[in-house]
Amino acid sequence: MSTSLTAPRLGAVLPGPRSWLRARPWLQGLLVAPGGLPHDLPHGVGGIYVLLYHGVEASHVAGLRSHLEALVDRGRFLSWDDVVTAVQEPESIPAGPLFCLSFDDGHKEWVDRVLPLLQEHNLPATFFLATDRVVTGTSRTSLTWRDCAELVGAGMAIGSHTVTHRRLTGLSDAEASYELTGSKEIIEQRLGLQVRDFSYPFGLPGLDYTARHREMASAAGYRSAASALPGRMERGHSVFDLRRCGLSPAWPVLAMRKRVHE
Numbered sequence: 492m493s494t495s496l497t498a499p500r501l502g503a504v505l506p507g508p509r510s511w512l513r514a515r516p517w518l519q520g521l522l523v524a525p526g527g528l529p530h531d532l533p534h535g536v537g538g539i540y541v542l543l544y545h546g547v548e549a550s551h552v553a554g555l556r557s558h559l560e561a562l563v564d565r566g567r568f569l570s571w572d573d574v575v576t577a578v579q580e581p582e583s584i585p586a587g588p589l590f591c592l593s594f595d596d597g598h599k600e601w602v603d604r605v606l607p608l609l610q611e612h613n614l615p616a617t618f619f620l621a622t623d624r625v626v627t628g629t630s631r632t633s634l635t636w637r638d639c640a641e642l643v644g645a646g647m648a649i650g651s652h653t654v655t656h657r658r659l660t661g662l663s664d665a666e667a668s669y670e671l672t673g674s675k676e677i678i679e680q681r682l683g684l685q686v687r688d689f690s691y692p693f694g695l696p697g698l699d700y701t702a703r704h705r706e707m708a709s710a711a712g713y714r715s716a717a718s719a720l721p722g723r724m725e726r727g728h729s730v731f732d733l734r735r736c737g738l739s740p741a742w743p744v745l746a747m748r749k750r751v752h753e
């Protein structure tokens with residue numbers, strides 16, 4: 492992993508092409524996949540690999556299943572609690588690759604499609620909510636607070652991903668503070684739990700958030716915050732810059748192998 496926290500890659504300074512490609516995950520997967528050819532998934536290498544997904548279309552459930560089954564064969568899965576503990580208390584990191592699952596934004600299919608798959612493989616995951624994307628009452632298309640409560644009831648963890656999902660670097664301090672504290676309070680009131688973890692919208696350090704936002708997240712009462720910068724984490728990694736490997740369930744396993752090795 493050679494990418495510096497202060498020097499975003501080309502894709503990071505070109506948010507237009509980045510968004511265009513992300514909206515076409517099958518094409519992105521095809522472009523990324525050849526890079527996976529020289530890699531196997533890690534098996535002899537220790538460290539923590541946090542994976543980041545968003546929504547899962549019906550046609551991509553099989554893809555997510557193939558990703559998870561490939562990873563289950565290679566290493567253990569940790570909860571978010573375990574990841575935070577492991578990077579803060581290095582002696583607690585067990586040998587071998589460790590994986591952790593996270594999902595961002597707020598998607599109805601988290602309950603309908605993702606949860607059954609997680610339960611089938613007995614895997615923990617953390618779901619980061621942009622609270623404006625969660626609706627009250629019932630809905631056949633949008634994630635509801637009742638859906639979120641079902642995730643919690645099934646043992647899944649919930650984090651905050653702001654209120655409106657705006658890029659923090661485009662906001663005033665007061666607006667950014669609202670995104671951090673408002674979303675935390677809303678989730679805590681709606682679900683009756685303590686929210687301790689945050690994920691930065693868009694997630695690239697230096698572009699989408701800065702040291703100022705890391706400080707604000709800490710001041711808002713979070714114990715950790717996650718980026719979308721891929722890579723392996725080892726002992727002593729900053730809990731306010733947790734790395735995550737952004738993946739699409741539309742990608743072939745080869746593309747996942749490439750991303751996990753970046």
Ligand SMILES: [Zn+2]
Pocket residue numbers: 595596652656692693
């Ligand atoms: Zn997001």
